[in-house]
Amino acid sequence: MKDHLSLWGLTPAHVRDDIPLPGSPERCVVRWAIEDSDGAVWMLEQLRPGQFDRRERIGRALAALNKSGLPLAPYRPGPDGRFVIEQDDFHWQLSPFISGDPLPQPDFVDHADRGRNLGIFLADLRRAGSSIREFDTQPRFDLEAYVNELMAAIHPRDPETYTGLAPILPVLAPLFDAWNDLPASLGHGDFHPLNIIWQGHAIGAVVDWEFAGIRPALFDAANTLGCVGIEDPYALVKGLAPAMLITLHDEECLDAVSLTLLPQMILGLRFAWMSEWLRKQDREMIEMEVRYMRLLANSLDSLLPAWEKGLGISPTD
Numbered sequence: 303m304k305d306h307l308s309l310w311g312l313t314p315a316h317v318r319d320d321i322p323l324p325g326s327p328e329r330c331v332v333r334w335a336i337e338d339s340d341g342a343v344w345m346l347e348q349l350r351p352g353q354f355d356r357r358e359r360i361g362r363a364l365a366a367l368n369k370s371g372l373p374l375a376p377y378r379p380g381p382d383g384r385f386v387i388e389q390d391d392f393h394w395q396l397s398p399f400i401s402g403d404p405l406p407q408p409d410f411v412d413h414a415d416r417g418r419n420l421g422i423f424l425a426d427l428r429r430a431g432s433s434i435r436e437f438d439t440q441p442r443f444d445l446e447a448y449v450n451e452l453m454a455a456i457h458p459r460d461p462e463t464y465t466g467l468a469p470i471l472p473v474l475a476p477l478f479d480a481w482n483d484l485p486a487s488l489g490h491g492d493f494h495p496l497n498i499i500w501q502g503h504a505i506g507a508v509v510d511w512e513f514a515g516i517r518p519a520l521f522d523a524a525n526t527l528g529c530v531g532i533e534d535p536y537a538l539v540k541g542l543a544p545a546m547l548i549t550l551h552d553e554e555c556l557d558a559v560s561l562t563l564l565p566q567m568i569l570g571l572r573f574a575w576m577s578e579w580l581r582k583q584d585r586e587m588i589e590m591e592v593r594y595m596r597l598l599a600n601s602l603d604s605l606l607p608a609w610e611k612g613l614g615i616s617p618t619d
Contacts, residue, residue: 304336306346309387310378310396313339321399324499325509331392335399343399344378354386354393360511361385361395363436363488370430372423375400375499375507400507402499408533410495410542415503417542421549423505424493424522428555431488437515442486446478449573456580466592467576470569470599477566481518485557489517494529520560523550524567528575531568532594538605544612551613561609565602569595 307314318335323345327333330347337343349357361377362385368376377385378396387394410416449471456464490497491513499506523546531538550556572595579587610616 304334304346306389306394307336307338307344307396309389309394310380312342312344315339315341318343323399324402324507325497329510329512330395345375345397345399347395347397349386349393349395354388356512357393357395358384358386359436359440360514363434363514364511366434366436367427367430370426372426372430373505373507375509400499402501402506405495405498405500408537411530411533411537412541413503414541414545416495416500417545417547418549419503419505420495420498420526420542421523421546421553421555423508424546425550425553425555427490427522428487428519434488437488440515442516443491445481445570445573446474449474449570452573452577460580460588463576463580463588463592467595470595473599473602474566474570477563477570480559480563484518484520484560484563486516487519488514489519489521490514491517491521492525493522494526496529518560518567519555519557520550520564520567521571523547524564525571527564528568528572528598531598532572532575532590535594535597535601539608539612544609547609548613551615556613562606564609565598565605569598569602572598 304314304317315337318337321335321343323333323335330353331350333345333347335343336346357377361379364374364376365379365385368374375397378398379385380387385395387396453464453467453471456467490508490511492510493508497510498508526546527538527543530543537543547556572591576588576591576595579591
């Protein structure tokens with residue numbers, strides 16, 4: 303398998319089983335860290351059937367974003383310029399391995415400088431993504447349809463969880479009504495602190511772009527905030543979270559309409575995490591997620607004023 307590096311014009315040396323690879327291993331069939339003859343380390347992925355078109359599209363988008371200076375681990379193009387190579391009836395991709403530091407959990411939620419760096423990245427992504435057309439023709443994520451489909455699947459299989467989540471749905475109605483009219487931009491789609499290679503408190507690279515596409519402009523920020531809050535709900539108003547929002551505001555990437563619905567968006571996107579816990583049959587996380595989502599639903603009226611106060615704006619701004 304290491305010999306596949308030659309498909310990209312590289313001379314393989316040996317497999318690096320000692321290197322833990324960042325991001326989710328579930329985004330492909332299998333992946334390896336492989337060192338080439340020059341000492342550079344690469345991540346080689348064998349793709350699943352059906353991933354070719356989307357991964358090629360993502361490869362082109364990341365190449366463009368990389369040219370704009372965003373910290374990424376872009377896929378290496380093959381000799382024909384394509385980002386997915388077919389060999390031995392399989393499709394393969396190659397990206398540079400970027401070393402980083404472990405994310406201290408849950409202490410990272412207190413790190414305002416991490417929040418500022420996240421905000422800068424999201425603002426830069428929004429600006430650089432405005433010229434990328436790779437996802438314009440792709441179906442846009444419909445949160446209301448996703449939530450309804452998930453709840454319909456939960457109902458007969460896990461009545462207890464369904465009962466715990468059902469009261470949340472009316473709270474999301476304003477978000478669902480506004481969803482298609484919210485400002486939109488290119489988003490990562492699964493942006494959160496564990497999908498970042500951290501170098502100190504700086505961003506070395508953002509990885510796992512499998513869900514990239516056109517999303518409401520604060521989609522990535524909402525997903526990040528949801529992951530902060532499940533570590534410590536009080537962290538939504540201190541440390542990393544407000545620092546990220548202040549940076550987005552300073553970068554003119556925090557419009558009033560999106561900000562007003564940001565608490566509901568945090569809550570709505572937790573249904574994707576619930577789906578993950580259900581798929582893994584992780585009962586502990588399912589129960590924790592229900593408690594967290596109900597807490598969020600009961601805290602929506604207090605979150606927005608707290609953020610507005612930190613941003614130095616009035617509710618009418």
